[in-house]
Amino acid sequence: MLFQNRRLASLAAVTLVASLGLTACGSDDEGGSSSGNGGGGDATTVTFIPKNLGNPYFDTSNAGGEKAVEEFGGEYEEVGPAEGSPDGQVTYINTATQQGRDALVISANDPDALCDAIGEARDADVKVVTFDADTNPDCRDLFINQADSAGIAKVQVEMIAEQIGDQGEIAFLSAAANATNQNEWIKLMEEEISANHPDIEVVDTVYGDDDDQTSFDRTAALLQSHPNLKGIISPTTVGIAAAARYLSTSDAKGKVALTGLGTPNQMREYVEDGTVTEFALWNPEDLGYLAAYAAKALVDGDIEGEGDSFTAGDLGDFTVDEGNTVLLGEPFRFNADNIGDFDF
The missing domain is CATH 3.40.50.2300 (Response regulator)
Structure with a gap:
C-alpha cells in the first residue's frame, strides 16, 4: 500500500524475521486470570487467534499485536490451530470465553462458522475484533481491514x-x-x-x-x-x-x-x-498493532461503533467507518528498486 510517511518510517525500522519458529507468547493456563471484562484499573487481557500458527504472515501481525498490548500495559496471548480450519478456531474462542478474556482478535477461517462461538463470547462481555479476514459483520464488534x-x-x-x-x-x-x-x-x-x-x-x-x-x-x-x-x-x-x-x-x-x-x-x-x-x-505488523489498540478502545468503552475515533499508539488516530470497520491503508508495491528498504 501507499503507506503514510509514519508507516514507511516504522517499516524501515522494523526487524522482523518471518520464521516458523515464533511460538505463542502465552498458554491457556496463563490466560486463566481475567481483568473482569471491563478494563478499569486492571490489565486488559487480549487473545490473538490467527488463521493458523506457524504462518510467517501471522507471526508478523501477532508480533505487532503483542507490541501494542505491552505498550498499553495489557496481557497478551496467542493461540490457534496448526492448520487453517474454522473448527480449530472455535475451540480456542470457547476456551478464551471460559477464561474471561477481555478481548479476542481473530483472523476468521470462515465468515459464518465462528459466529455461534463468537456470539457466546460477546454474551459474556468479551469484545471481538476481526482482522485480515472478517466474519459476517453481525458476528463481531469491529473489523480491522488491512486495505480496501x-x-x-x-x-x-x-x-x-x-x-x-x-x-x-x-x-x-x-x-x-x-x-x-x-x-x-x-x-x-x-x-x-x-x-x-x-x-x-x-x-x-x-x-x-x-x-x-x-x-x-x-x-x-x-x-x-x-x-x-x-x-x-x-x-x-x-x-x-x-x-x-x-x-x-x-x-x-x-x-x-x-x-x-x-x-x-x-x-x-x-x-x-x-x-x-x-x-x-500492507505492513502486517501495523495491522496487528492497530487491531490490539482497537480491542483496548472497545474494552475501555472509548468506541462503540461507526463515527467513533481512537488513537492507536504510534500509528495515530483512526475512525470507525461504516459497518464497524477500521481501514489501515492502501497496498504498497515491492520491487527491486525498494525491497532492500524493508525488513519484515
Whole structure:
C-alpha cells in the first residue's frame, strides 16, 4: 500500500524475521486470570487467534499485536490451530470465553462458522475484533481491514497486466476455498479484468490451503494443465512464496509472471534472481498493532461503533467507518528498486 510517511518510517525500522519458529507468547493456563471484562484499573487481557500458527504472515501481525498490548500495559496471548480450519478456531474462542478474556482478535477461517462461538463470547462481555479476514459483520464488534478490498484487487490486476503486456492467460493461486478475504479479492479481480482488461483471460483458480507444499504442488499442476499460461496471481503470502520457489528452478522462470501479496523477507531472493518482478502488501505488523489498540478502545468503552475515533499508539488516530470497520491503508508495491528498504 501507499503507506503514510509514519508507516514507511516504522517499516524501515522494523526487524522482523518471518520464521516458523515464533511460538505463542502465552498458554491457556496463563490466560486463566481475567481483568473482569471491563478494563478499569486492571490489565486488559487480549487473545490473538490467527488463521493458523506457524504462518510467517501471522507471526508478523501477532508480533505487532503483542507490541501494542505491552505498550498499553495489557496481557497478551496467542493461540490457534496448526492448520487453517474454522473448527480449530472455535475451540480456542470457547476456551478464551471460559477464561474471561477481555478481548479476542481473530483472523476468521470462515465468515459464518465462528459466529455461534463468537456470539457466546460477546454474551459474556468479551469484545471481538476481526482482522485480515472478517466474519459476517453481525458476528463481531469491529473489523480491522488491512486495505480496501477494491484497492487490493486493483493493484494485483495492474501488476499482472503490466508484466504480461495486458494480454494472455492467467490463473489464481488462493489459500483455502472458504477464506473470506481471498474469495472477495478474487471476485473483484475478475470484475476488474472483465471491465478493463479484455485481452486477459482467467483460466483457473486453485487452492493451496495456505500450506507451502500444497501451494508448490498446485503451481506445478497449473503449469502442466495450462501450457499457455502467462501469469499467476497469488493473493496469499504462503502461496506466492511457494509458487516463486517452484518457478525459480523451472523452465517457466522468466516466461510465467507471478505477482500477488507477499512479505519482503519471503520474496527478496525471488525478486533478486528475477523470478518475480513486483508484488504488494500492507505492513502486517501495523495491522496487528492497530487491531490490539482497537480491542483496548472497545474494552475501555472509548468506541462503540461507526463515527467513533481512537488513537492507536504510534500509528495515530483512526475512525470507525461504516459497518464497524477500521481501514489501515492502501497496498504498497515491492520491487527491486525498494525491497532492500524493508525488513519484515
